[in-house]
Amino acid sequence: MAGAEWESLEQCLEKHLPLPELQEVKRILYGKETRLLDLPRRAVEAANQGDFELQGHAFAAAAAEQMRPPRLIRVGLVQNKTPLSTKAPVAEQVSALHKRIEAIVEVAAMCGVNIICFQEAWSKSLVVLSLPPLISKCFDEKLAKKHSMVVISPILERDHSHGDVLWNTAVVVSDSGAVLGKTRKNHIPRVGDFNESTYYMEGNLGHPVFETHFGKIAVNICYGRHHPLNWLMYSINGAEIIFNPSATIGSLSESFWPIEARNAAIANHCFTCAINRVGQECFPNEFTSGDGEKAHKDFGYFYGSSYVAAPDGSRTPGLSRNRDGLLVAELDLNLCRQMNDLWSFKMTGRYKMYAEELAEAVKPDYNPHIVRE
Numbered sequence: 001m002a003g004a005e006w007e008s009l010e011q012c013l014e015k016h017l018p019l020p021e022l023q024e025v026k027r028i029l030y031g032k033e034t035r036l037l038d039l040p041r042r043a044v045e046a047a048n049q050g051d052f053e054l055q056g057h058a059f060a061a062a063a064a065e066q067m068r069p070p071r072l073i074r075v076g077l078v079q080n081k082t083p084l085s086t087k088a089p090v091a092e093q094v095s096a097l098h099k100r101i102e103a104i105v106e107v108a109a110m111c112g113v114n115i116i117c118f119q120e121a122w123s124k125s126l127v128v129l130s131l132p133p134l135i136s137k138c139f140d141e142k143l144a145k146k147h148s149m150v151v152i153s154p155i156l157e158r159d160h161s162h163g164d165v166l167w168n169t170a171v172v173v174s175d176s177g178a179v180l181g182k183t184r185k186n187h188i189p190r191v192g193d194f195n196e197s198t199y200y201m202e203g204n205l206g207h208p209v210f211e212t213h214f215g216k217i218a219v220n221i222c223y224g225r226h227h228p229l230n231w232l233m234y235s236i237n238g239a240e241i242i243f244n245p246s247a248t249i250g251s252l253s254e255s256f257w258p259i260e261a262r263n264a265a266i267a268n269h270c271f272t273c274a275i276n277r278v279g280q281e282c283f284p285n286e287f288t289s290g291d292g293e294k295a296h297k298d299f300g301y302f303y304g305s306s307y308v309a310a311p312d313g314s315r316t317p318g319l320s321r322n323r324d325g326l327l328v329a330e331l332d333l334n335l336c337r338q339m340n341d342l343w344s345f346k347m348t349g350r351y352k353m354y355a356e357e358l359a360e361a362v363k364p365d366y367n368p369h370i371v372r373e
């Protein structure tokens with residue numbers, strides 16, 4: 001299983017395939033070609049200096065419309081390692097992360113990013129549960145206001161009004177700096193070492209969509225990307241971009257990764273942004289997950305590879321598997337309705353039929369509809 005030594009699928013293809021074959025492979029794996037964005041030199045220099053990858057891509061233009069101007073916006077996806085060891089005092093870890101993210105957001109601002117999203121539970125290592133409350137919220141509001149940028153900040157939320165329950169939450173801060181609202185992870189993993197059901201509760205806020213100056217956005221947190229109905233409900237509520245901040249490892253999900261968010265973009269006529277953290281994080285103590293594996297101290301390798309997918313099935317290349325990075329993508333939101341008009345998945349979706357069948361299927365006395373000889 002590849003770890004940090006293997007940089008990316010894109011780099012491997014480019015290194016080994018002759019150009020004509022590379023173009024055909026990319027056409028199939030990536031859809032319509034994206035164009036490299038001409039990013040400001042000072043942004044490129046700052047990224048080099050800060051030792052993080054910076055990529056910028058624009059999706060192929062949507063068709064010109066007579067009644068609507070193009071709705072061009074830029075999104076920024078941030079993937080990063082935890083800068084300090086998980087053994088360092090929590091406040092120091094948080095402050096190092098803030099410094100790192102602040103530097104990356106500065107570069108995003110130079111690149112004209114309108115909406116930025118950080119990785120799942122960005123303000124902590126995945127193995128740290130105790131967190132000083134509200135630090136992240138003030139930090140996000142400050143960044144949003146300073147850069148007039150919508151900030152999506154996935155955090156661990158401690159719910160003081162309800163017995164200090166923990167939620168896996170994303171706060172959405174408007175470009176004015178005001179908190180627009182929050183959304184909670186609906187599907188809590190019980191897979192491999194991701195035993196999150198022992199500490200997070202299943203989200204209870206449904207599928208909110210946030211209307212921002214840069215389009216209608218939603219957040220489908222990590223494991224929710226395996227659930228087509230989760231994407232669907234955000235889309236039914238009008239999301240034009242669905243962000244998927246994640247923390248996932250190679251042995252578990254790397255072969256799913258390029259498919260799931262891309263498929264969701266196609267199926268729901270929207271843009272999707274898949275973000276994964278990078279590197280390895282260790283618990284102080286060994287643990288097992290009752291899956292036959294030997295006791296171990298780490299989750300495995302978080303493989304980064306963040307990317308954006310468009311409703312026409314095209315996608316950007318991914319960020320690397322081993323470096324912190326900022327991916328800037330320019331998109332025209334008009335493409336969502338254009339793809340809806342072309343493919344009509346909403347019109348042909350037969351939602352009422354499924355709603356009725358599902359309402360029956362969840363009843364305790366349900367008999368699966370199986371036809372036998």
Ligand SMILES: NC(=O)NCCC(=O)O
Nearest residue numbers: 189194222223247248253
């Ligand atoms: N953070 C999280 O939900 N991880 C679960 C693993 C996965 O969905 O790939």
